[in-house]
Amino acid sequence: MFRLGASQVARSAGAQARNYATLREIEMRLKSIKNIEKITKTMKIVASTRLNKAQRAMTASRVFNKSDSEFYHNTEPESTDDSKTLLVVVSSDKGLCGSIHSQISKAARRRFEELKGNADLVTVGEKVKAQLLRTHADNLKLSFSGVGKEAPNFYEVSLIADEINKLGQYENIEILYNKFVSGVSFEPSQFSVFAADAIEKAPGLSKYELEGEDTATTLSEFSLANSILSAMAEGYASEISARRNAMDNASKNAGDMINSYTILYNRSRQAVITNELVDIITGASSLD
Amino acid sequence: MFRQTLRQVARQSTGAARRAYATEATSDALKLSLALPHETLYSESEVQQVNLPSVNGDLGILANHIPIVEQLRPGLLEVISKGGETEQYFVSGGIATVQPGNKLTISAIEAFKPDQFDAAAVKSSIADAQKRASSSDEVVAAEATIELEVLEALQTFTK
Structure with missing residues (x-):
């Protein structure tokens, strides 16, 4: 009987120790969640201040690109199906922004399937490169990183366009990017850039008068840079707004977790105190 | 009765004429969009005339110009507004396109006023x-x- 009592005492002491431990564990958990909340809140604020600037850059680039798209709309160059297509997938280096990168790489894979694999890939941004390397490592010709920290400028875009031109002649170039629809949504879309030959053969070209022989080449090179700029500006704006939303949700979740953990913490603290009181009172009453 | 129909026809024709005039008036002016990668200087604003420095020589674009595509060379771009005032920009290069529908779109890489x-x-x-x-x-x-x-x-x- 004595032995039984001893083992019981030992067990309760163990339970008590565990109680204290869980209390401390909960406290630590609570603290770390509070820290995470601070970080996500700050990131959200940073993203919302950047969003304005990103949106301004995006509207400017939309107007800049409009003359090209109108020209293509009027001339309607036809892409030849049998030649190889170059897919330029535009995204960025940084994560923590929801499904931006996975959506665009999904769209790239879908387009790749549609072209029956007769395509080469160029990626702009580390994240999308990592995702596409897993499935299409053989078709990845070129990748750029270190872009997308700021709104894109024409200089870095022309450097990228230059490198793409060095890859050789592609009849069709398609640029996949995340189109900024509104503050809460974006959708993967594409720009088509046509080679000089395709422009010269376009059925609607007679509407325009082209002076000089290499205007078509200039136009095709210029519109490549143009479209990349627009794609990057749109992608940047959608990334920032997606990050703001993701961080907003994360802060909300952290807030919820903090609430439930504070309740749990207080409850278990009370339980520990009650337990101690019970111990003291039973101890005192046993002395009587 | 004849007179009545005549009057009706007359009314119709004046109405049609007025409507045609109204649509013409809106599309008569040259609409200029001058865009830089980072800034929009003009967005479909109506102007009198635009003088372009093209690689094939300077050209002045007025309303109802035939659609053309021109590569710009470094030079002075002049925009003459409806009131007759002239705005000058120095552009480093770009592409100017006259679109069907009386629109002129200029995409320049950089443009600054000469006094800057x-x-x-x-x-x-x-x-x-x-x-x-x-x-x-x-x-x-x-x-x-x-x-x-x-x-x-x-x-x-x-x-």
């Missing part, structure tokens, strides 16, 4: 570019020649 340039800075940049133009490195030399072309065009406008 510092003549002394231009001069020193020219000297610097001239030095690099004679470099043995082909890429550097080519870049410097392009730079020189822009700067020399710029020099004539900054006095």
Whole structure:
């Protein structure tokens, strides 16, 4: 009987120790969640201040690109199906922004399937490169990183366009990017850039008068840079707004977790105190 | 009865004429969009005339110009507004397109007003570019020649 009592005492002491431990564990958990909340809140604020600037850059680039798209709309160059297509997938280096990168790489894979694999890939941004390397490592010709920290400028875009031109002649170039629809949504879309030959053969070209022989080449090179700029500006704006939303949700979740953990913490603290009181009172009453 | 129909026809025809005139008036002016990668200077604003520095020579674009595509060379772009005031911009290059429907869209890489340039800075940049133009490195030399072309065009406008 004595032995039984001893083992019981030992067990309760163990339970008590565990109680204290869980209390401390909960406290630590609570603290770390509070820290995470601070970080996500700050990131959200940073993203919302950047969003304005990103949106301004995006509207400017939309107007800049409009003359090209109108020209293509009027001339309607036809892409030849049998030649190889170059897919330029535009995204960025940084994560923590929801499904931006996975959506665009999904769209790239879908387009790749549609072209029956007769395509080469160029990626702009580390994240999308990592995702596409897993499935299409053989078709990845070129990748750029270190872009997308700021709104894109024409200089870095022309450097990228230059490198793409060095890859050789592609009849069709398609640029996949995340189109900024509104503050809460974006959708993967594409720009088509046509080679000089395709422009010269376009059925609607007679509407325009082209002076000089290499205007078509200039136009095709210029519109490549143009479209990349627009794609990057749109992608940047959608990334920032997606990050703001993701961080907003994360802060909300952290807030919820903090609430439930504070309740749990207080409850278990009370339980520990009650337990101690019970111990003291039973101890005192046993002395009587 | 005849007179009544006659009057009706007359009314219809004046109405139709008025409507046609109204649509014409809106599409009569040249609509200019002058865009830079980072800024929009004009967005479909109606202007009187635009003078372009093209690689094939200077051209003045008025309303109802035939659709063309022109590559710009470094030079002075003049926008004459409806009131007759002239705005001048120095552009480094780009593409100008007259679209069907009386629209002129200009995509330039950079555009600044001539009085925003510092003549002394231009001069020193020219000297610097001239030095690099004679470099043995082909890429550097080519870049410097392009730079020189822009700067020399710029020099004539900054006095």
